[in-house]
Amino acid sequence: MADQFHRLLLAAIIFFGLLLSFCHGGVTSSFVRKLEKTIDMPLDADVFRVPHGYNAPQQVHITQGNMDGSAVIVSWVTQDEPGSNMVLYGTSEDNLKFQAKGKLTQYKYYTYKSGFIHHCTLRNLKVVGIGNTTRQFWFTTPPEVGPDVPYTFGPHSYDSNSTLSHYELNPIKGEAVLFVGDLSYADNYPNHDNVRWDTWGRFVERSVAYQPWIWTAGNHEIDFAPEIGETKPFKPFSHRYTVPYKASGSTAPFWYSIKRASAHVIVLSSYSAYGKYTPQYKWLEEEFPKVNRSETPWLIVLMHSPWYNSYNYHYMEGESMRVMYEPWFVQNKVDVVFAGHVHAYERSHRISNIAYNIINGDCMPVDDPSAPVYITIGDGGNLEGLATNMTDPQPKYSAYREASFGHAIFSIKNRTHAYYAWHRNQDGNAVVADSMWFYNRYWGSVDGSITTIS
Ligand SMILES: [Fe+2]
Numbered sequence: 001m002a003d004q005f006h007r008l009l010l011a012a013i014i015f016f017g018l019l020l021s022f023c024h025g026g027v028t029s030s031f032v033r034k035l036e037k038t039i040d041m042p043l044d045a046d047v048f049r050v051p052h053g054y055n056a057p058q059q060v061h062i063t064q065g066n067m068d069g070s071a072v073i074v075s076w077v078t079q080d081e082p083g084s085n086m087v088l089y090g091t092s093e094d095n096l097k098f099q100a101k102g103k104l105t106q107y108k109y110y111t112y113k114s115g116f117i118h119h120c121t122l123r124n125l126k127v128v129g130i131g132n133t134t135r136q137f138w139f140t141t142p143p144e145v146g147p148d149v150p151y152t153f154g155p156h157s158y159d160s161n162s163t164l165s166h167y168e169l170n171p172i173k174g175e176a177v178l179f180v181g182d183l184s185y186a187d188n189y190p191n192h193d194n195v196r197w198d199t200w201g202r203f204v205e206r207s208v209a210y211q212p213w214i215w216t217a218g219n220h221e222i223d224f225a226p227e228i229g230e231t232k233p234f235k236p237f238s239h240r241y242t243v244p245y246k247a248s249g250s251t252a253p254f255w256y257s258i259k260r261a262s263a264h265v266i267v268l269s270s271y272s273a274y275g276k277y278t279p280q281y282k283w284l285e286e287e288f289p290k291v292n293r294s295e296t297p298w299l300i301v302l303m304h305s306p307w308y309n310s311y312n313y314h315y316m317e318g319e320s321m322r323v324m325y326e327p328w329f330v331q332n333k334v335d336v337v338f339a340g341h342v343h344a345y346e347r348s349h350r351i352s353n354i355a356y357n358i359i360n361g362d363c364m365p366v367d368d369p370s371a372p373v374y375i376t377i378g379d380g381g382n383l384e385g386l387a388t389n390m391t392d393p394q395p396k397y398s399a400y401r402e403a404s405f406g407h408a409i410f411s412i413k414n415r416t417h418a419y420y421a422w423h424r425n426q427d428g429n430a431v432v433a434d435s436m437w438f439y440n441r442y443w444g445s446v447d448g449s450i451t452t453i454s
Contacts, residue, residue: 029402048199053133055080059201060209112194151261157340180340181218181304264296270305293442297415306339333441340378346401348374
Protein backbone atom coordinates (compact mmCIF):
# COMPACT_ATOMS: atom_id res chain seq x y z
CA MET A 1 0.00 0.00 0.00
CA ALA A 2 2.77 2.39 0.89
CA ASP A 3 4.47 1.96 -2.42
CA GLN A 4 1.71 3.70 -4.28
CA PHE A 5 2.43 6.85 -2.26
CA HIS A 6 6.10 6.51 -2.81
CA ARG A 7 7.65 9.82 -3.73
CA LEU A 8 4.42 11.23 -5.03
CA LEU A 9 4.87 14.34 -2.98
CA LEU A 10 7.96 16.38 -3.50
CA ALA A 11 9.27 18.75 -0.88
CA ALA A 12 11.64 20.70 -3.07
CA ILE A 13 13.20 22.85 -0.40
CA ILE A 14 16.75 22.98 -1.66
CA PHE A 15 17.84 22.82 -5.30
CA PHE A 16 20.83 21.29 -7.00
CA GLY A 17 23.86 23.34 -8.03
CA LEU A 18 27.52 23.15 -8.80
CA LEU A 19 30.17 22.96 -6.14
CA LEU A 20 33.90 23.15 -6.30
CA SER A 21 35.71 19.91 -5.63
CA PHE A 22 39.13 19.93 -4.09
CA CYS A 23 40.78 18.70 -0.97
CA HIS A 24 42.88 20.08 1.83
CA GLY A 25 45.44 18.30 3.96
CA GLY A 26 46.67 19.45 7.35
CA VAL A 27 45.18 22.87 7.07
CA THR A 28 44.33 25.27 9.82
CA SER A 29 42.20 27.76 7.97
CA SER A 30 43.34 31.33 8.03
CA PHE A 31 39.81 32.46 7.47
CA VAL A 32 38.90 35.09 10.00
CA ARG A 33 35.24 35.50 10.53
CA LYS A 34 33.74 38.93 10.93
CA LEU A 35 33.55 39.92 14.55
CA GLU A 36 30.00 39.85 15.66
CA LYS A 37 28.60 38.84 18.97
CA THR A 38 26.48 35.71 18.98
CA ILE A 39 23.14 37.10 19.95
CA ASP A 40 20.60 35.13 21.87
CA MET A 41 17.32 35.49 20.00
CA PRO A 42 14.66 37.15 22.19
CA LEU A 43 11.45 35.30 22.99
CA ASP A 44 9.46 37.59 20.71
CA ALA A 45 11.74 37.01 17.71
CA ASP A 46 9.92 36.43 14.43
CA VAL A 47 11.26 32.91 14.08
CA PHE A 48 9.66 31.95 17.41
CA ARG A 49 6.21 33.18 16.43
CA VAL A 50 3.27 31.06 17.52
CA PRO A 51 1.11 30.06 14.54
CA HIS A 52 -2.23 31.80 14.24
CA GLY A 53 -5.48 30.18 15.25
CA TYR A 54 -6.97 28.51 18.27
CA ASN A 55 -4.93 25.53 19.41
CA ALA A 56 -2.99 25.53 16.16
CA PRO A 57 -0.42 22.72 16.03
CA GLN A 58 3.06 24.06 16.48
CA GLN A 59 6.62 22.78 16.75
CA VAL A 60 5.88 20.22 14.06
CA HIS A 61 8.77 17.89 13.44
CA ILE A 62 9.31 14.58 11.70
CA THR A 63 11.83 11.82 12.02
CA GLN A 64 12.24 8.34 10.65
CA GLY A 65 9.61 6.02 12.09
CA ASN A 66 11.05 2.56 11.62
CA MET A 67 14.18 0.75 10.51
CA ASP A 68 13.92 1.17 6.75
CA GLY A 69 12.31 4.59 6.48
CA SER A 70 8.90 3.44 5.25
CA ALA A 71 7.32 4.96 8.35
CA VAL A 72 7.58 8.49 9.69
CA ILE A 73 6.97 9.81 13.19
CA VAL A 74 5.14 13.13 13.15
CA SER A 75 5.26 15.15 16.34
CA TRP A 76 3.58 18.41 17.26
CA VAL A 77 2.43 20.44 20.24
CA THR A 78 -0.97 21.93 20.97
CA GLN A 79 -1.05 24.59 23.62
CA ASP A 80 -4.67 25.30 24.52
CA GLU A 81 -6.15 21.84 24.81
CA PRO A 82 -5.16 18.33 23.75
CA GLY A 83 -7.04 18.57 20.47
CA SER A 84 -7.13 15.69 18.05
CA ASN A 85 -4.53 12.96 17.95
CA MET A 86 -5.34 12.15 14.39
CA VAL A 87 -3.27 12.83 11.33
CA LEU A 88 -4.96 12.72 7.97
CA TYR A 89 -2.64 11.98 5.10
CA GLY A 90 -2.58 11.11 1.48
CA THR A 91 -0.89 11.75 -1.79
CA SER A 92 -2.39 15.14 -2.49
CA GLU A 93 -4.12 17.95 -0.67
CA ASP A 94 -7.45 16.80 -2.02
CA ASN A 95 -6.98 13.17 -1.25
CA LEU A 96 -6.37 12.74 2.47
CA LYS A 97 -8.09 9.41 2.71
CA PHE A 98 -5.85 7.83 5.32
CA GLN A 99 -5.54 8.58 8.97
CA ALA A 100 -3.36 7.55 11.88
CA LYS A 101 -3.86 8.00 15.59
CA GLY A 102 -1.05 9.29 17.71
CA LYS A 103 -0.15 9.27 21.38
CA LEU A 104 -0.25 12.20 23.73
CA THR A 105 2.25 13.11 26.40
CA GLN A 106 2.90 16.03 28.70
CA TYR A 107 5.50 16.76 31.33
CA LYS A 108 6.32 19.17 34.12
CA TYR A 109 9.74 20.60 34.67
CA TYR A 110 10.15 22.64 37.85
CA THR A 111 7.44 25.32 37.44
CA TYR A 112 7.03 24.75 33.70
CA LYS A 113 4.23 22.67 32.31
CA SER A 114 4.49 21.60 28.71
CA GLY A 115 1.79 21.84 26.10
CA PHE A 116 0.18 18.69 24.78
CA ILE A 117 2.86 16.80 22.90
CA HIS A 118 1.67 14.47 20.15
CA HIS A 119 3.59 11.69 18.43
CA CYS A 120 2.04 9.82 15.55
CA THR A 121 3.57 7.23 13.24
CA LEU A 122 2.42 7.22 9.63
CA ARG A 123 3.49 6.84 6.06
CA ASN A 124 2.49 10.04 4.38
CA LEU A 125 1.51 13.23 6.17
CA LYS A 126 -0.64 16.02 4.86
CA VAL A 127 -2.64 17.67 7.63
CA VAL A 128 -2.11 18.06 11.34
CA GLY A 129 -4.58 19.39 13.87
CA ILE A 130 -8.04 18.21 13.00
CA GLY A 131 -10.83 19.87 14.99
CA ASN A 132 -9.15 23.19 15.58
CA THR A 133 -6.91 25.18 13.36
CA THR A 134 -5.32 22.93 10.74
CA ARG A 135 -1.96 23.31 9.17
CA GLN A 136 -0.61 21.43 6.20
CA PHE A 137 2.85 20.03 5.64
CA TRP A 138 4.42 17.63 3.21
CA PHE A 139 7.44 15.41 2.99
CA THR A 140 9.00 12.99 0.60
CA THR A 141 9.20 9.37 1.61
CA PRO A 142 12.74 8.10 1.17
CA PRO A 143 13.68 5.78 -1.66
CA GLU A 144 13.66 2.12 -0.77
CA VAL A 145 16.80 0.94 0.94
CA GLY A 146 19.33 -0.23 -1.61
CA PRO A 147 23.04 -0.19 -2.36
CA ASP A 148 23.22 2.40 -5.12
CA VAL A 149 20.48 4.77 -4.10
CA PRO A 150 21.73 8.35 -4.23
CA TYR A 151 20.86 10.30 -1.12
CA THR A 152 21.99 13.54 0.47
CA PHE A 153 22.28 14.08 4.20
CA GLY A 154 22.82 17.38 5.92
CA PRO A 155 24.81 16.83 9.12
CA HIS A 156 23.84 19.54 11.63
CA SER A 157 24.33 20.56 15.18
CA TYR A 158 22.67 23.41 17.05
CA ASP A 159 21.14 25.69 14.47
CA SER A 160 21.45 29.40 14.56
CA ASN A 161 19.19 31.36 12.30
CA SER A 162 22.10 31.91 9.95
CA THR A 163 23.09 28.23 9.75
CA LEU A 164 19.58 27.03 9.07
CA SER A 165 19.10 29.64 6.37
CA HIS A 166 22.34 28.64 4.70
CA TYR A 167 21.35 24.99 4.77
CA GLU A 168 17.98 25.82 3.24
CA LEU A 169 19.59 27.88 0.49
CA ASN A 170 22.31 25.39 -0.40
CA PRO A 171 21.91 24.40 -4.04
CA ILE A 172 22.61 20.79 -3.10
CA LYS A 173 19.33 19.53 -1.76
CA GLY A 174 19.62 17.92 1.66
CA GLU A 175 16.94 15.27 2.07
CA ALA A 176 17.39 14.44 5.76
CA VAL A 177 19.33 16.03 8.57
CA LEU A 178 21.75 14.09 10.73
CA PHE A 179 21.52 16.09 13.93
CA VAL A 180 24.47 15.56 16.25
CA GLY A 181 23.01 17.00 19.42
CA ASP A 182 22.43 20.15 21.50
CA LEU A 183 18.99 21.28 20.47
CA SER A 184 17.43 24.11 22.43
CA TYR A 185 20.01 25.10 25.05
CA ALA A 186 17.10 25.60 27.46
CA ASP A 187 19.45 24.49 30.21
CA ASN A 188 21.46 27.68 29.78
CA TYR A 189 18.53 29.70 31.11
CA PRO A 190 17.44 30.09 34.74
CA ASN A 191 15.83 26.88 35.97
CA HIS A 192 16.33 25.42 32.48
CA ASP A 193 13.47 27.58 31.24
CA ASN A 194 11.62 25.04 29.11
CA VAL A 195 9.88 27.78 27.18
CA ARG A 196 13.11 27.67 25.19
CA TRP A 197 12.27 24.12 24.12
CA ASP A 198 9.04 25.51 22.69
CA THR A 199 10.67 28.44 20.92
CA TRP A 200 13.34 26.19 19.44
CA GLY A 201 10.66 23.80 18.23
CA ARG A 202 8.93 26.64 16.44
CA PHE A 203 12.17 28.02 15.08
CA VAL A 204 13.32 24.83 13.32
CA GLU A 205 9.83 23.79 12.21
CA ARG A 206 10.37 25.36 8.81
CA SER A 207 12.87 22.59 8.05
CA VAL A 208 12.12 19.68 10.36
CA ALA A 209 8.41 19.63 9.49
CA TYR A 210 9.34 18.85 5.90
CA GLN A 211 12.33 16.56 6.12
CA PRO A 212 13.27 14.10 8.86
CA TRP A 213 15.94 15.00 11.33
CA ILE A 214 17.73 12.05 12.87
CA TRP A 215 18.27 12.91 16.53
CA THR A 216 21.38 12.45 18.64
CA ALA A 217 21.41 13.45 22.32
CA GLY A 218 23.91 16.10 23.38
CA ASN A 219 24.91 17.30 26.82
CA HIS A 220 22.33 20.09 26.63
CA GLU A 221 19.62 17.44 26.39
CA ILE A 222 20.47 15.97 29.80
CA ASP A 223 18.63 18.69 31.79
CA PHE A 224 19.75 17.14 35.05
CA ALA A 225 19.05 19.75 37.76
CA PRO A 226 18.74 18.28 41.25
CA GLU A 227 18.80 21.78 42.73
CA ILE A 228 15.29 22.30 41.39
CA GLY A 229 14.20 18.73 41.87
CA GLU A 230 14.74 17.56 38.31
CA THR A 231 16.72 14.35 38.61
CA LYS A 232 15.57 12.36 35.61
CA PRO A 233 18.09 12.92 32.80
CA PHE A 234 16.80 13.71 29.30
CA LYS A 235 13.27 14.43 30.54
CA PRO A 236 12.24 17.25 28.14
CA PHE A 237 14.13 15.72 25.21
CA SER A 238 12.54 12.30 25.76
CA HIS A 239 9.05 13.70 25.85
CA ARG A 240 9.49 15.88 22.82
CA TYR A 241 11.64 13.86 20.43
CA THR A 242 10.67 10.30 19.70
CA VAL A 243 12.94 7.95 17.76
CA PRO A 244 12.42 4.41 16.46
CA TYR A 245 14.94 2.81 18.81
CA LYS A 246 13.02 -0.42 19.38
CA ALA A 247 13.15 -1.19 15.67
CA SER A 248 16.90 -1.69 15.96
CA GLY A 249 16.70 -3.72 19.15
CA SER A 250 17.81 -0.88 21.39
CA THR A 251 16.44 -0.58 24.90
CA ALA A 252 16.71 3.21 25.12
CA PRO A 253 16.06 6.10 22.72
CA PHE A 254 19.59 7.48 22.99
CA TRP A 255 21.34 4.79 20.95
CA TYR A 256 19.74 3.19 17.92
CA SER A 257 20.14 2.74 14.20
CA ILE A 258 18.22 3.32 11.01
CA LYS A 259 18.63 2.43 7.38
CA ARG A 260 17.94 5.17 4.89
CA ALA A 261 18.49 4.81 1.15
CA SER A 262 22.04 3.41 0.84
CA ALA A 263 23.16 4.28 4.38
CA HIS A 264 23.10 2.51 7.70
CA VAL A 265 23.22 5.17 10.40
CA ILE A 266 24.22 4.31 13.97
CA VAL A 267 23.41 6.86 16.66
CA LEU A 268 25.36 6.66 19.91
CA SER A 269 24.96 8.42 23.24
CA SER A 270 28.00 10.14 24.70
CA TYR A 271 26.00 10.67 27.90
CA SER A 272 24.69 7.19 28.57
CA ALA A 273 26.81 4.40 30.00
CA TYR A 274 28.96 2.86 27.28
CA GLY A 275 31.43 0.74 29.22
CA LYS A 276 31.67 -2.99 28.88
CA TYR A 277 28.50 -4.89 29.88
CA THR A 278 26.30 -1.78 29.69
CA PRO A 279 23.15 -1.81 27.56
CA GLN A 280 24.68 0.51 24.97
CA TYR A 281 27.83 -1.60 24.70
CA LYS A 282 25.88 -4.81 24.30
CA TRP A 283 23.61 -3.23 21.72
CA LEU A 284 26.49 -1.87 19.64
CA GLU A 285 28.35 -5.16 19.83
CA GLU A 286 25.31 -6.89 18.35
CA GLU A 287 24.55 -4.07 15.93
CA PHE A 288 27.71 -4.15 13.83
CA PRO A 289 27.20 -7.74 12.60
CA LYS A 290 23.71 -6.73 11.44
CA VAL A 291 25.02 -4.10 9.07
CA ASN A 292 24.66 -5.43 5.54
CA ARG A 293 27.01 -3.49 3.29
CA SER A 294 25.48 -5.14 0.23
CA GLU A 295 22.21 -3.49 1.11
CA THR A 296 23.49 -0.32 2.79
CA PRO A 297 27.10 0.26 1.69
CA TRP A 298 27.53 3.46 3.67
CA LEU A 299 28.09 3.13 7.40
CA ILE A 300 27.70 6.42 9.23
CA VAL A 301 27.97 6.98 12.98
CA LEU A 302 26.60 9.96 14.88
CA MET A 303 27.66 10.96 18.36
CA HIS A 304 27.84 14.19 20.28
CA SER A 305 31.27 14.35 21.84
CA PRO A 306 34.03 13.99 19.21
CA TRP A 307 36.78 11.40 19.62
CA TYR A 308 39.27 13.47 17.66
CA ASN A 309 39.25 17.14 18.56
CA SER A 310 42.27 19.43 18.43
CA TYR A 311 40.55 22.48 19.85
CA ASN A 312 41.14 23.39 23.45
CA TYR A 313 37.43 23.16 24.16
CA HIS A 314 36.00 19.87 25.38
CA TYR A 315 39.44 18.40 24.83
CA MET A 316 39.52 14.63 25.48
CA GLU A 317 35.88 14.47 26.54
CA GLY A 318 35.25 11.78 23.95
CA GLU A 319 38.39 9.85 24.80
CA SER A 320 36.95 7.15 27.04
CA MET A 321 34.29 6.22 24.49
CA ARG A 322 36.96 6.15 21.78
CA VAL A 323 38.96 3.68 23.86
CA MET A 324 35.92 1.44 24.18
CA TYR A 325 34.62 1.47 20.62
CA GLU A 326 37.29 2.55 18.15
CA PRO A 327 38.53 -1.00 17.39
CA TRP A 328 34.98 -1.93 16.34
CA PHE A 329 34.80 1.10 14.06
CA VAL A 330 37.97 0.01 12.28
CA GLN A 331 37.05 -3.68 12.13
CA ASN A 332 33.69 -2.78 10.63
CA LYS A 333 35.03 -0.13 8.28
CA VAL A 334 32.86 2.78 9.34
CA ASP A 335 32.93 5.38 6.56
CA VAL A 336 32.42 8.56 8.52
CA VAL A 337 31.70 9.73 12.04
CA PHE A 338 29.89 13.00 12.63
CA ALA A 339 30.12 14.62 16.05
CA GLY A 340 29.15 17.99 17.48
CA HIS A 341 29.80 19.60 20.85
CA VAL A 342 32.85 21.67 19.91
CA HIS A 343 31.71 24.92 18.37
CA ALA A 344 34.01 24.90 15.41
CA TYR A 345 34.74 22.74 12.41
CA GLU A 346 37.31 19.97 12.00
CA ARG A 347 37.89 17.01 9.70
CA SER A 348 40.41 14.25 10.30
CA HIS A 349 42.34 12.02 7.94
CA ARG A 350 41.53 8.34 8.00
CA ILE A 351 43.32 7.41 11.18
CA SER A 352 43.05 5.05 14.10
CA ASN A 353 44.62 4.90 17.51
CA ILE A 354 43.97 1.37 18.63
CA ALA A 355 47.44 -0.09 18.94
CA TYR A 356 48.07 1.18 22.45
CA ASN A 357 48.27 -1.05 25.43
CA ILE A 358 49.77 -0.22 28.76
CA ILE A 359 53.13 -1.76 27.81
CA ASN A 360 53.90 -0.71 24.23
CA GLY A 361 53.26 3.01 24.56
CA ASP A 362 51.97 3.31 20.97
CA CYS A 363 49.58 6.13 21.60
CA MET A 364 49.77 8.16 18.41
CA PRO A 365 47.09 8.05 15.72
CA VAL A 366 48.30 6.38 12.53
CA ASP A 367 47.07 6.19 8.96
CA ASP A 368 44.47 3.50 8.68
CA PRO A 369 42.52 2.94 5.46
CA SER A 370 39.91 0.95 7.37
CA ALA A 371 39.23 3.79 9.76
CA PRO A 372 36.52 6.41 9.42
CA VAL A 373 36.96 10.08 8.73
CA TYR A 374 36.01 12.02 11.84
CA ILE A 375 34.15 15.24 11.29
CA THR A 376 33.26 17.69 14.03
CA ILE A 377 30.35 19.72 12.82
CA GLY A 378 29.49 21.34 16.12
CA ASP A 379 29.47 24.66 14.42
CA GLY A 380 25.89 25.72 14.08
CA GLY A 381 26.31 28.78 16.25
CA ASN A 382 25.33 28.99 19.88
CA LEU A 383 25.38 31.02 23.04
CA GLU A 384 28.83 29.90 24.03
CA GLY A 385 30.31 31.42 20.91
CA LEU A 386 32.96 29.96 18.69
CA ALA A 387 35.77 27.75 19.84
CA THR A 388 38.74 29.63 18.46
CA ASN A 389 41.48 28.30 20.69
CA MET A 390 43.25 25.44 18.94
CA THR A 391 46.08 23.19 19.97
CA ASP A 392 49.27 24.24 18.29
CA PRO A 393 50.79 22.84 16.17
CA GLN A 394 47.88 21.21 14.40
CA PRO A 395 48.09 17.45 15.00
CA LYS A 396 49.04 15.43 11.95
CA TYR A 397 45.77 13.54 12.02
CA SER A 398 43.78 16.77 11.63
CA ALA A 399 43.16 17.45 7.94
CA TYR A 400 41.28 20.72 8.15
CA ARG A 401 40.02 22.92 10.94
CA GLU A 402 38.39 26.29 11.03
CA ALA A 403 36.78 28.34 13.74
CA SER A 404 33.70 29.30 11.77
CA PHE A 405 30.05 28.50 11.88
CA GLY A 406 28.74 26.57 8.92
CA HIS A 407 26.90 23.57 7.64
CA ALA A 408 27.75 20.41 5.69
CA ILE A 409 26.32 18.21 2.99
CA PHE A 410 27.08 14.48 2.62
CA SER A 411 25.87 13.46 -0.80
CA ILE A 412 25.92 9.74 -1.60
CA LYS A 413 26.20 9.09 -5.34
CA ASN A 414 26.32 5.29 -5.42
CA ARG A 415 27.87 2.44 -3.45
CA THR A 416 31.40 3.65 -3.98
CA HIS A 417 31.32 7.45 -4.03
CA ALA A 418 29.97 10.22 -1.85
CA TYR A 419 30.71 13.91 -2.04
CA TYR A 420 31.15 15.85 1.14
CA ALA A 421 31.31 19.63 1.46
CA TRP A 422 31.37 22.07 4.34
CA HIS A 423 30.33 25.68 3.89
CA ARG A 424 31.06 28.50 6.24
CA ASN A 425 28.12 30.75 6.90
CA GLN A 426 29.79 33.95 5.87
CA ASP A 427 30.17 33.12 2.21
CA GLY A 428 27.59 32.51 -0.45
CA ASN A 429 26.48 28.95 -0.86
CA ALA A 430 28.67 28.42 -3.90
CA VAL A 431 31.75 28.67 -1.72
CA VAL A 432 32.99 25.43 -0.24
CA ALA A 433 35.51 25.86 2.56
CA ASP A 434 36.33 22.16 2.90
CA SER A 435 35.39 19.16 0.81
CA MET A 436 36.43 15.64 -0.09
CA TRP A 437 35.24 12.68 -2.10
CA PHE A 438 34.49 9.71 0.08
CA TYR A 439 35.37 6.28 -1.28
CA ASN A 440 33.30 3.67 0.43
CA ARG A 441 35.36 1.60 2.88
CA TYR A 442 33.65 -1.64 1.93
CA TRP A 443 33.15 -1.20 -1.82
CA GLY A 444 35.64 1.50 -2.72
CA SER A 445 39.33 1.18 -3.41
CA VAL A 446 41.40 1.17 -0.28
CA ASP A 447 43.72 3.51 -2.10
CA GLY A 448 40.87 5.90 -2.60
CA SER A 449 41.63 7.67 0.64
CA ILE A 450 42.93 10.88 -0.83
CA THR A 451 44.46 12.38 2.27
CA THR A 452 46.94 10.98 4.75
CA ILE A 453 48.82 12.21 7.74
CA SER A 454 52.28 11.30 6.45
FE1 LIG B 1 27.56 19.90 23.51
